[in-house]
Amino acid sequence: MKISALLYFLKFGLKTVLLKKQNPLIGVVIVTDRCNLNCRHCSVHNIRSVCYPYDQIVQAMTALYNQGVRVLIFCGGEPCLWQDGEKSLSHLIQKGKSLGFFYINVVTNGTLPLNLPDVDLIMISLDGDREHHNAIRGDTYDTIIEHIRTAPRANICLYMAINRINQTAIPSVCQLTQTLPNIKAVSFNFHTPYPDTVDLALTQDEKAACCRTIESMMDQGTPVLNLRSVFPHLIANDFPRPCAQCVVVEDGRYYTCGRCRESPSLCEQCGYIFAAEYALAFQGNLKVIVDMMCTYLKII
Ligand SMILES: C[S@@+](CC[C@H](N)C(=O)[O-])C[C@H]1O[C@@H](n2cnc3c(N)ncnc32)[C@H](O)[C@@H]1O
Ligand code: SF4
Ligand code: SF4
Numbered sequence: 450m451k452i453s454a455l456l457y458f459l460k461f462g463l464k465t466v467l468l469k470k471q472n473p474l475i476g477v478v479i480v481t482d483r484c485n486l487n488c489r490h491c492s493v494h495n496i497r498s499v500c501y502p503y504d505q506i507v508q509a510m511t512a513l514y515n516q517g518v519r520v521l522i523f524c525g526g527e528p529c530l531w532q533d534g535e536k537s538l539s540h541l542i543q544k545g546k547s548l549g550f551f552y553i554n555v556v557t558n559g560t561l562p563l564n565l566p567d568v569d570l571i572m573i574s575l576d577g578d579r580e581h582h583n584a585i586r587g588d589t590y591d592t593i594i595e596h597i598r599t600a601p602r603a604n605i606c607l608y609m610a611i612n613r614i615n616q617t618a619i620p621s622v623c624q625l626t627q628t629l630p631n632i633k634a635v636s637f638n639f640h641t642p643y644p645d646t647v648d649l650a651l652t653q654d655e656k657a658a659c660c661r662t663i664e665s666m667m668d669q670g671t672p673v674l675n676l677r678s679v680f681p682h683l684i685a686n687d688f689p690r691p692c693a694q695c696v697v698v699e700d701g702r703y704y705t706c707g708r709c710r711e712s713p714s715l716c717e718q719c720g721y722i723f724a725a726e727y728a729l730a731f732q733g734n735l736k737v738i739v740d741m742m743c744t745y746l747k748i749i
Contacts, residue, residue, distance in 0.1 A: 450749065454551040457519060466733040471693040475727070476518035478509055479699035479708075480541065482526040486558055488576075489585045490612050492643035493708070494526050501700055503533040507544055509698040514548050518696065521550040522572075529561040542567045556608060558586065559593035563600045570749070572608040572636065573597065575625070577618030585614055594629075603631045606674055610720075611659050612640035612649040619659060623666040623673070634748045636674040637663060639683070639720030643712060650718065657684045672748050676726050678740040688725035689732055690716050695724060 464470045480501060484494035510521065523541060525531070531538050538555065542565060545553045552569045559573040576582045579590040597605055609615070609622050619637070626635040639659070642650035651659070660680040667673050682688040691706030699708060706724060709715045719725070729737040 450746070451551065454519070457551070461517070461519075462731070462738070465694065465731045466738075472517045473513070473696040473705070474518060474694045475520045475522065475696070476510075476513035476516075477522045477524050477695065477697040477707075478506060478513070478541075479525060479697065480506055480523055480528050480531040480538065482699075483530050484525060484527045484558075485530060485560060486527070486586055486589065488558075488587075489614065490576075490610060490640055490646050490649050492645055499700075500531050500533060503536050503540070505701060506541060509701070510541075510545055510548055510550075513696065513698065514550065516696070519549075519551045520554070521545050521552070522554045522556060524556045527558055527561075528555055529557050529565075539565055539567065558589070559596050560589050561596075563596050563605075566601065569604065570633075571600070571605050573605055574610070575607045575622055576609055577615035578621040581615040581618040585612075597629055597631050600631045603633060605632045607632060607635040608638075609635065610638050610640055611651065612646075613651060613655075614649065616651060616655060616659055619662045620666060623663075623669075623671040626671055634672040634674040636723070638722050641709060641715060641720040642718055643709075643715065651720075653684060653686060660684060674744065674748055675722055676737060676740045676744060678734075678736045679722065679726050679729055682725060682729060683722065686717075689728045690719055690724065692724040692728040692731075694727045694731050 461474055482494060482496050483498045483500060528538055542553050546567055554570040554572060555565060555568050556572040563571055575593060576585045582590045607622055607626055622635055626632050639651055639656055640649045663673060664677060691710060693705060695706050697704045697707050704710055730741050
């Protein structure tokens with residue numbers, strides 16, 4: 450990590466924890482809601498099936514930077530499908546770098562070639578072994594693995610959303626993380642039950658069992674980009690929300706924490722572990738702060 454980034458994050462943390470500032474640090478830009486898949490658990494794809502214009506996205510990136518955001522995440526729909534005339538996602542990443550963001554990440558389904566030379570981290574959604582993943586995401590597992598194998602850089606983090614279909618498949622994703630050299634780590638979320646996917650929600654007991662499995666995989670050496678110190682709060686469902694340090698922008702609209710806030714009472718069942726992690730750390734939970742610093746410095 451660059452010294453300038455480290456100093457910025459430390460200053461941001463001190464201002465947030467000690468002075469109770471509520472500024473954002475992580476900005477998620479939804480570049481399109483268009484998608485080439487129709488995953489069983491997803492409620493946010495192909496609603497209008499549009500790619501938002503380049504100028505509008507750059508305006509949002511500039512506004513986020515001016516608000517203090519330094520970690521930028523491109524998401525969708527499928528962000529690798531984004532284009533505006535000659536411009537592709539790579540141009541947005543280059544623009545983000547020139548604006549001064551410290552880290553630029555992309556969350557992708559991995560079905561398209563991973564040709565993103567300037568990106569810092571590629572989060573590839575993988576929802577289990579071949580059988581479980583394909584039951585959720587269609588017949589895409591082999592294509593994704595091939596794209597990971599042939600990726601130009603070792604800057605990939607697997608990203609698994611755990612639900613009732615794939616809750617037993619955590620160890621296989623962890624094992625893959627340790628097998629393929631281009632994979633740096635794995636990160637988990639629990640299913641967040643939008644009204645049309647309530648049947649996939651885990652009970653608190655099931656979440657507790659998943660946390661125990663992840664902890665045991667951590668103990669066996671899997672690099673997991675989640676914080677063990679937050680697991681008790683996920684199981685008790687007592688973490689603060691919304692997370693003021695995250696902001697999501699789609700089509701010129703800004704949402705603190707996530708778009709999911711629009712759906713009544715969804716936050717009460719939030720499965721987004723990163724939101725719990727940031728909310729607890731920036732509220733001043735010392736155990737979580739130390740865990741976050743150790744985990745991020747070790748893996749990223
Ligand atoms: C909406 S997708 C967009 C990016 C890309 N299309 C992909 O699948 O990675 C971003 C992430 O959200 C996850 N996701 C979708 N619906 C979810 C839900 N209801 N609860 C938790 N995670 C969800 C997906 O599995 C994916 O990892
Ligand atoms: S690939 Fe991503 S955006 Fe597309 S349906 Fe699946 S989870 Fe949703
Ligand atoms: S707490 Fe944040 S991430 Fe979780 S459901 Fe609500 S808006 Fe979404």
